[in-house]
Amino acid sequence: MTVDRAKLAVLIVAYRNPGDVDRCLKSLAQSSWKDFEVFVCENGGREVFERLQTVVAGSGGALHQIADNADALDKPAGRLVEVVKCRFRGLGNVVRLGLAADNLGYGGGVNAWLERLLGGPGWDAVLVLNPDTEVDGDCLSELMAKAAEGFGMIGGTLVFDDAPDKVINYGLHWSRLTGRVVAVGRNSPAGSAPSVELLANIDAVSGACVLVTRAFVEEVGLMAEDYFLYIEDLDWGRRRGKHRIGFAAKAVIRHIGGTAIGSAVDPGKRSHLSVYLSARNGILYARRFAGWRWVCHFAVGLLFAARYLLNGSPRAAKVALAGLLDGVKGKTGPPDVALGLQDHGS
Template sequence: MASDRAKLAVLIVGYRNPDDIQRCLRSLAASHWQDFEVFVCENGGKEAFEALAAALICQERMLTRLQDEDDVFDTPGGRFSSVIKCRYQNRAVAVRLGLATDNLGYGGGINAWLERLLDTRGWEAVLVLNPDTEVHESCLTEFMAKADQGFGMIGGTLVFDHAPERIINYGLQWSPVTGRVLAVGRNSAVGTSPTAEVLSRIDSISGACVLVTRAFIEDVGLMAEDYFLYMEDIDWGRRRGKHRIGFAERAIIRHVGGTAIGSAIDPRQQSFLSVYLSARNSILFARRWAGRRWLLHLGWGLLHAVRFAAIGAPLSAKITLIGLKDGVQGKSGKPGASVRLPQPR
C-alpha cells in the first residue's frame, strides 16, 4: 500500500454545493505549484455525493476517474462510507472525493482527511480551503514559500468575489471582553500587508483559506469539532503555542462566502442555522477561553437578539436566544432534532 503523499494536501469540505467545488477545483488546476493533492469531504449525503461526482467526472468534465486502489486513501472506512479517486485531465494531480458517514460539520470534515494524513509520510503542509473560493495560479507557491520561512499558520490576500480589489481580512481577532470577532484589515486595498504590530494582534487566520504545516498539526492537534461550524478556526489559532502566524501577500484568494449555510452580510438575510450557530458557539468559545467573563459575552449576545428584533427580524431574535441558551447549557456539535430551525423564505 502506497503511503507517501505530495508535499501539499488541499482539503475542501462541501455541503450540497457542487458548482462551488467545481469552480474551486478549476482554479486549483491552474496552479503553478505541482506537488499537491486534493481531498474533498462531502457532508451532504449520498445523493449530494453522486451529484458532485457527476458534476466533476465525465468525458467533458475536468476530472478522470481512476480505478486503482493501491493507496489506503482510496478505500472506504472510518468516517468515509465511499471514496472516489480521480485526477485532473490536464495534469497528474490526484483528487479524492469522500462521502462522509454523517454531516461532520466543518472541523469534522477537515479532520476526517487529516486523521488519514497523519498516518502517512511525505506531506509538509495542509491548505484548508472553503469550496466557494478561487485561488490565483501562484497562490500555492506563495503559501509554501512562506511555510519555508518557519511560519506555522499562514493566510493570504483573501478578497471579496464581487470586489476583488478589497481584502476581506488579514486574519481574525477575538475580544475576550465582548466576544466580538474582528476581521482585521477588512476592506483594505489589495497590495497592502499587515504591519508586524497588527499581525501580532491576530488570533487566527480565517478558515476560509488557511495553510498550516505538519509540525503545527502534530503539536496543536486537529480542528475542534464541537462547534460544528464557526469558531473552529479561531480556536485552532489560539491553541497554536510557539507556531507563528504569517501572511503571504501575493497569495490571492477570491471568496464568495456563505453559499452553503447562508451567512449573508445583511443580518435580515442570514439563515436561521447561521444565526443559531453564531449565538451558541460564541458562548461555547467564551466558556473555553474567557473564564468567568463568559457571562459578559452572554450579555452581548442578548443585545444581539434585541438588535434582530429592532430591525424587524423577530424569528432571528428567537433563534439567537435558543442558541445562547444551548451554549450556556454546553450543547455542542451538530444541532439536534430538538432544535427546530425554520428556513428563511
Template sequence: MCIAMSVAVIIVNWNGWKDTIECIRSLLRIDRDVNIVICDNGSTDGSFYEIQKWLIDNLPEINVDRSSLGRKSVGFRFLETVPHTSTSSDQCGITLIRSDSNLGFAGGNNVGLRYALAGDHSHFWLLNNDTTVAADALDRLLERVSEDDRIGICGSTLVYFDKPDVVQNLAGGGFKKFRGKAYSMGMGLPLSEPIDRACIENELRFVSGASMLVTRTFLEQVGLMCEDYFLYFEELDWAERSRGHFKLAYAPQSIVRHKVGASIGTSDFGNRSTLSDYYMNRSTIKFCWRHSKISLPIVLSLVARDAVRWCRQRQWSRAAILARAALGLPYQA
C-alpha cells in the same frame, strides 16, 4: 521560487457541488502538483455524485492538457463511506469521500486531514469550497512558512469573488476579550493598498478557515480541530490551543477569491441566516467559556439584547434561536 514540499488540499462540500467543481478547476491550474481530498459533508443535493460525474467526464481531457504542458496526470478515487484508516498508497490526485451526515466545519475538515495524514505530506491546505485560488497562491504560502520553522498556520489575502480588487480578509483576525468578539482584518480595503505584514501578524489571533496552510508538525503536536463547535470559532480555538508553541503567519501575495458563506448563509453585510446566527452565538459562548471567561458577561448580555430586539420586531423564531444558543440547546428552525 518553487519549494519542494508535498501538500494535500482539504475541501469540505455541503450542498455546493458547483462551487466545489470551480474550486477544483482552479487548483488544477496552480503552479505545482497537489493531492486534493474532498469530504462531502452529508449533502442532500446529490453533490457526491455530481462531483464524481464531473471528475469522470472531465479529468481525461484535463490530463491531456496537463500532459502537453509537462504536468503530471491526475487520478481520482471515490469512497462511499468515511474510511477508518488509510495508507500512503491510498493517496492519489483527487479523493472524494462521502460522509453520511453533516459533521460540521471541523468534523468535515478532520475527515480529510485524517485521510491525508496517512500520506507523506508536509503541509495541508484547508480551503473553503466557495473559493478559487491564484496560480501562485500556494507557493506564496509555502515560501512564508519556510522562513520560520515556528510557523504552524499561514493565511492568505482573501478577496471578494465578484470584486477581486477588494479585500475581504487579510489572513484572519483578532479577538477583543472585553467584548468577547472576534473580528476580521482588512475588510473593504482596496487590494492595491500597501500591506504591513509584520503589523498584521502581530495582531493575528486566528487564521481564516477559508484558506489556511497548516504544517504536519502543528497537527502532530496540537491535534485536529475541535469538532464540538460544529460551525464558527474552530480556527480561533485551534490557534488558542497552540499559543506559546507555534506562530501564526500571513502571506500577502497568496490571493484567494472567496464567495463568503455560499452554503450556510453567512454574510459580511446585513442579517445572517438563522442557522448562521445560532452557531455564531453558540460557538462564541463555548469559546469564551473555554478560553476567555472574562468575556462571558458581555457576550451573554449581547445575546439577551439581540433576543429582546427580535421580540420587539415580533420575530419570535429568531429570538427563540438565540435563547437556544445561550442555553446550549440544539438548533431548531
C-alpha cells in the same frame, strides 16, 4: 499499500454544493505550485455525493475518474464510507472524493481526511479550503513559501468574489472583553500592505483558507469538531502554542461565502443557521478560553439579539437567544431539529 504523499494536501469540505467544488478545483488546477493533491469530504449524503461525481468528473468538469485504488487512501475507512479517485484533466495530481458517514460538520469533515493522513509519510502541510473559493495561480506557492520561513499557521489575502478589490480579512481577532470576532483588515483595498501592528492583532487565520504545517497538526492536534460550524478556526489558532501565524500578502483567495447555508442567495441577510451557531459557539469558546468573562460575552450577545428584534427580524432574535442559551448549557454538534433551522434568511 501506503505511498508518499504530495508535499501539500488540500482539504475541502463540501455540503451539497458540487458547482462550487468544481469551480474551486478548476482554480487549483491553474496553480504554479504543482506538488499537491486534493481530498474532498462530502457531508451531504449519498445522493449529493453521486451528483458531485457527475459535476466534477463529468463532461466539462475539472476531473476524470480513474480505476487505480492501490493506495490505502483510495479505500473507505474511518468516517469515510466511499472514496472515488480522480485526476485533474491534463494533470497528474490526484483528487479523492470521500463520502462522510454522516454530516460531520466543518471540523469533522476536515478531520475525516486529516486523521488518515497523519499516519502516512511525505506531506509537509495541509491547506484547508472552502469549496466556495478560488485561488490565484501563485496562491499555493506563496503560502508554502511562508511556511518554509518557519510559520505554522499561514493565511493570505481573502477578498470578496464580487468585489476582488476589497479585503474580507487578513485573519481573525477575538476580543477578550466582548467576545466578538473581528475580521482584521475588512474592506481594506486589496494589494495594500497591512501594517505590522494590524497583523499583530491576528489570533487565527480564517478557515476559508488556512495552511498549517505538519508539525502544527502533530503538536496542536486536529480541528475541534464540537462547534460543528464556525469558531473552529479561531479555536485552532488559540491552541497553536509556539507556532507562529504568518501572512502571505501575495496569496490571493476569492471567497463567495455562505453557499452551503443559504446566505449567498442574499448576502444582505444571515441565515438562521449562521445566527444560531455564531451565538452558541461564541459562548462555548468563551467558556473554554475566557474564564469568568464569558458572562460579559453573554450580555453582549443579548444586545446583538435585541438588535435583530429592533431591525424587524424577530425570528433571528429568537434563534440568537436560543443559541446563547444552548452555549450556556454546553450543547455542541448540529442544532436540534426542533429549532427548525433548515430555512435560511432573517
